[in-house]
Amino acid sequence: MINLLIAIVIGILILIMAIVAIHNKNLVVGIIAAGAVSLFASILYLLLAAPDVAMTEAAIGSGLSTIIFFYVLNKIKKQNG
Amino acid sequence: MVKNTFIFVLLVGFVFLFFNLFADFTGNTELNKLAGHYAESGHEEVGAANLVTAVVVTYRGLDTLGEVTILFLSAAIVSFLLKIETSSTDDRKLRTTSEILDTASKILVPVIFIFGIYVFINGHLTPGGGFQGGAIIASGLVLILLAKPLRQISQKLISIVESISGLSFVLLGVAGILFAAGFLDNKILSLGEFGTIFSAGLIPIIYIFVGLKVGAELSSIITNLQENQNEA
Numbered sequence: 001m002i003n004l005l006i007a008i009v010i011g012i013l014i015l016i017m018a019i020v021a022i023h024n025k026n027l028v029v030g031i032i033a034a035g036a037v038s039l040f041a042s043i044l045y046l047l048l049a050a051p052d053v054a055m056t057e058a059a060i061g062s063g064l065s066t067i068i069f070f071y072v073l074n075k076i077k078k079q080n081g
Numbered sequence: 082m083v084k085n086t087f088i089f090v091l092l093v094g095f096v097f098l099f100f101n102l103f104a105d106f107t108g109n110t111e112l113n114k115l116a117g118h119y120a121e122s123g124h125e126e127v128g129a130a131n132l133v134t135a136v137v138v139t140y141r142g143l144d145t146l147g148e149v150t151i152l153f154l155s156a157a158i159v160s161f162l163l164k165i166e167t168s169s170t171d172d173r174k175l176r177t178t179s180e181i182l183d184t185a186s187k188i189l190v191p192v193i194f195i196f197g198i199y200v201f202i203n204g205h206l207t208p209g210g211g212f213q214g215g216a217i218i219a220s221g222l223v224l225i226l227l228a229k230p231l232r233q234i235s236q237k238l239i240s241i242v243e244s245i246s247g248l249s250f251v252l253l254g255v256a257g258i259l260f261a262a263g264f265l266d267n268k269i270l271s272l273g274e275f276g277t278i279f280s281a282g283l284i285p286i287i288y289i290f291v292g293l294k295v296g297a298e299l300s301s302i303i304t305n306l307q308e309n310q311n312e313a
Contacts (some may be wrong), residue, residue, distance in 0.1 A: 051208035052133045052208045052213065055209050055213040055216075055217075056212055056216065059213060059219075059220055060299075063216070063220040064220060064223065064299055064303070071306040071307065072306070075306075075310065
């Protein structure tokens with residue numbers, strides 16, 4: 001029961017972060033919010049007894065893809081002057 | 082206004098659709114035939130304590146080879162699109178790294194690398210495996226690059242590690258056809274004692290190569306992007 005409640009709270013947090021990622025005008029905030037979506041999703045996977053998937057999601061989803069987005073954003077900003 | 086109404090109608094439609102799915106949902110009380118076979122006889126057939134690894138590396142080993150190939154392709158495309166200027170002099174004006182980040186990277190990077198290696202060597206015993214370990218190693222590399230953005234990571238070393246581990250992965254798979262039941266079969270080596278590090282036949286060796294390959298591919302994507310930062 002307590003696990004279900006935590007899962008629902010995490011689901012709501014994922015939705016909030018996803019909405020922030022889409023609607024925030026500042027791209028840096030958007031990228032960090034997208035990373036936070038992955039981070040909460042990995043906690044959810046852990047609660048749903050899938051630790052293998054949780055590790056992949058935490059390392060690739062919230063770690064590496066966030067940093068790749070930042071590199072690309074930096075490059076785009078330079079190209080646009 | 083029309084657009085908002087349309088979105089609202091669409092949302093109501095989705096709620097209706099998903100509520101019907103949810104109302105009819107009853108969880109499976111028993112595994113289906115294939116999953117039941119994996120769960121019951123996976124221990125004797127493969128000998129891996131972590132059943133996910135048994136499925137990923139042995140039962141569905143060909144899919145893992147495909148995933149690694151896709152990752153290789155995407156890394157190759159990134160490095161093709163971002164051509165590296167060999168004579169690029171880094172004249173970026175960078176803020177000096179903070180003391181905390183600098184010290185933390187010195188202490189944490191070896192620990193992160195060791196943890197990544199632990200994750201893929203113990204892939205057949207504990208959660209995790211080649212992909213996870215490789216991604217953890219690549220995130221250690223990210224920490225190095227955050228602390229020292231001008232540091233050059235040898236592309237040659239990365240490509241050598243990547244090619245050797247990819248080739249060994251395929252060769253071990255072919256050895257499975259010759260010496261055991263089929264492609265990527267793990268019974269070339271004896272299965273050993275269940276639950277120890279030297280068990281599950283070929284799985285730890287295959288996972289070491291998968292981990293090195295994934296780590297090298299992700300690192301090459303990161304370093305390619307990092308080396309291209311000062312070009313317009």
